[in-house]
Amino acid sequence: xxxxxxxxxxxxxxxxxxxxxxxxxxxxxxxxxxxxxxxxxxxxxxxxxxxxxxxxxxxxxxxxxxxxxxxxxxxxxxxxxxxxxxxxxxxxxxxxxxxxxxxxxxxxxxxxxxxxxxxxxxxxxxxxxxxxxxxxxxxxxxxxxxxxxxxxxxxxxxxxxxxxxx
Numbered sequence: 318x319x320x321x322x323x324x325x326x327x328x329x330x331x332x333x334x335x336x337x338x339x340x341x342x343x344x345x346x347x348x349x350x351x352x353x354x355x356x357x358x359x360x361x362x363x364x365x366x367x368x369x370x371x372x373x374x375x376x377x378x379x380x381x382x383x384x385x386x387x388x389x390x391x392x393x394x395x396x397x398x399x400x401x402x403x404x405x406x407x408x409x410x411x412x413x414x415x416x417x418x419x420x421x422x423x424x425x426x427x428x429x430x431x432x433x434x435x436x437x438x439x440x441x442x443x444x445x446x447x448x449x450x451x452x453x454x455x456x457x458x459x460x461x462x463x464x465x466x467x468x469x470x471x472x473x474x475x476x477x478x479x480x481x482x483x
Contacts (some may be wrong), residue, residue: 332471367450368393370454391450398424400474403461411469414448421447 326382359371370392377384402420406412418434435444454469455461462469 329456331431354454356457368431370396370458372450374453374454389450393448394445396451398456399448400455400460403455403468403470404468404474408470408472409466413466414468418448 318352322337322378356375357373369392372389372391374387374389376387377382399417399421402417402424414435415431418431421443422434425447429439429443433439434448452461452463456463457472458474460470460472460474462471
């Protein structure tokens with residue numbers, strides 16, 4: 318009989334920044350994929366610590382055809398942290414998501430491998446709040462193209478996330 322060894326997952330110490338309610342100053346729309354989904358981005362009134370974007374995703378139920386809105390607050394700090402990793406890229410540069418996952422893991426000092434970042438127990442605690450939702454915000458603002466296993470920088474983001482320059 319063969320025994321299987323299961324490596325325990327390390328405990329990660331991190332805190333997802335909490336958002337304070339601010340006045341929304343701008344909504345940015347993003348086209349959905351094949352008409353099955355779409356998003357809207359509401360920006361914080363003040364671009365500072367504690368502020369948050371509001372990401373609204375629209376998804377169509379496969380069986381009923383009913384469209385549901387899923388609203389997620391996204392910390393401004395997480396968006397700016399991801400942007401700081403991308404801003405040195407030249408416009409038109411393309412990278413694989415694994416590159417950014419590795420940079421985020423190094424930045425936070427997490428004891429996980431890039432292969433584990435977007436799945437399993439780290440999906441909800443790391444992947445979505447620190448990578449996926451902030452990337453959707455940057456895509457909604459029009460500074461990156463995100464999909465098909467690649468990230469391309471297509472514009473410049475200035476003034477703490479307020480201004481997009483093409």
